[in-house]
Amino acid sequence: MTEIAVLTPAPSDPSYAGQWPGVLERLSEALATSGLTAVPTPWTDHVGDAAGLMRFPLVLPLIAWGYHRDHDRWMQACETWAAAGLRMLNPPSVLAWNSDKSYLGLLAEQGVAIPDTVWIDSPTQDHADAAFDRFGTDRIVVKPRVSGGAYRTLRLARGEAMQGAPEGPAMIQPYLPTIESEGETSLLFFGGKLSHVVNKRPVPGEFRVQVQYGGGYAALAEPPAGALALAEQTLAAIGEDLLYARIDMAPDAHGGWLLMEAELIEPDFYLSSAPEGGKRFAKAVRARL
Incomplete structure (x- = not known):
């Protein structure tokens, strides 16, 4: 078995303590099908020195959750990993720019x-x-540019105080x-190829689709009409050699698709809803080795 590193949250961060071990387990089981052993290590242990990661033929930042609350150190870590020539996929340069949602404006x-x-x-x-007046709407969403898991994301009605x-x-x-x-739809790509599609819906009265807010996930047999075209256009505009990408989108009032996020750092692949995607990811990793 070939050992590869998987970056995880800091042990002192309680936010994901009950969630990331399950994600790691599913990921580890998938990688094992291609003869790969996942070795977890907190990303916060390697901010200023990449020496502890250099022995691995590949480092996957797939569970490096929490970087949005420690963004300065995250950017420092990306510089450290890039300067060390660390074999990391997706590469540190992508991890840096993708951590600030201003990239959506560039796309x-x-x-x-x-x-x-x-x-x-x-x-x-x-x-x-x-x-409200600019958009001609009675409800808006306010989001941090550096965020994760709907962190400090607000939905406001006209006249409502922003707290x-x-x-x-x-x-x-x-x-x-x-x-x-209709929810939000995610298209998962491994090695540039579409692997699976998952639809995510909030519970009644909620707008956040994340599982911690009660969101429900369901795998789709194929992308909805027009969704794949937007995902492929997004990947072409990004123009990076990516091991993995999760393209999140939602329909507008007229049925057109809008990109909500291109998650290239630590996306949940939703393997609990689409377990067959795990083997496809493992094969894409093995191909890079």
Whole structure:
């Protein structure tokens, strides 16, 4: 068996303590089908020195959750790993730029459809109030640019006070009611090839689809009409040699697809909903070795 490293959260971070071990178990079982042994190690142990990772033929940052709450150290770590020539996939340069959602604006400049977005250095109530009129809507979403798992993401109605707003750079978008009725759809790519598709829906009254908020996941036999075209357009615009990518999207009110996120750092592959995807990922990893 070939040992490869899998980056995990810091042991002192309780946020994912009950979740990431299960993700690691599913990932480890999948990798084992291709003769690979996953060796977990906290990403926070390798911020200033990559020596502890150099013995591995490959490092996967797949469970490096929590970087959004320690972003300065994350960026330092990416520099450390890149300078050391660490064999990491996806590569450290991608891990750095993909950690700030301002990349969505760059993709939009290349023609990728995203929700209408206002980029704010530090959101205030005035910014939120102005966004309602700009978008012509009665509900908006305020998100930090550096985030994960809907961290400090707010849904506001017109006239509602903005409490618990993100600190620092943020983005404001019109709320998509289709999230409640049709959910968010994720297309998983391994080695540049589509592996599987998962639809995620919030519980009634909620808008966040993550499992920690009660979201339900279901594998789809094939991508909905038009979804694959947007995913492929997104990957082409990114233009990176990626081992894995999760492209999250949602439909607008007219049935067109909008890119919500291109998750290239530590995406959940949803192997509990699509276990066959694990073997496809393992084969893509083995091919890189």
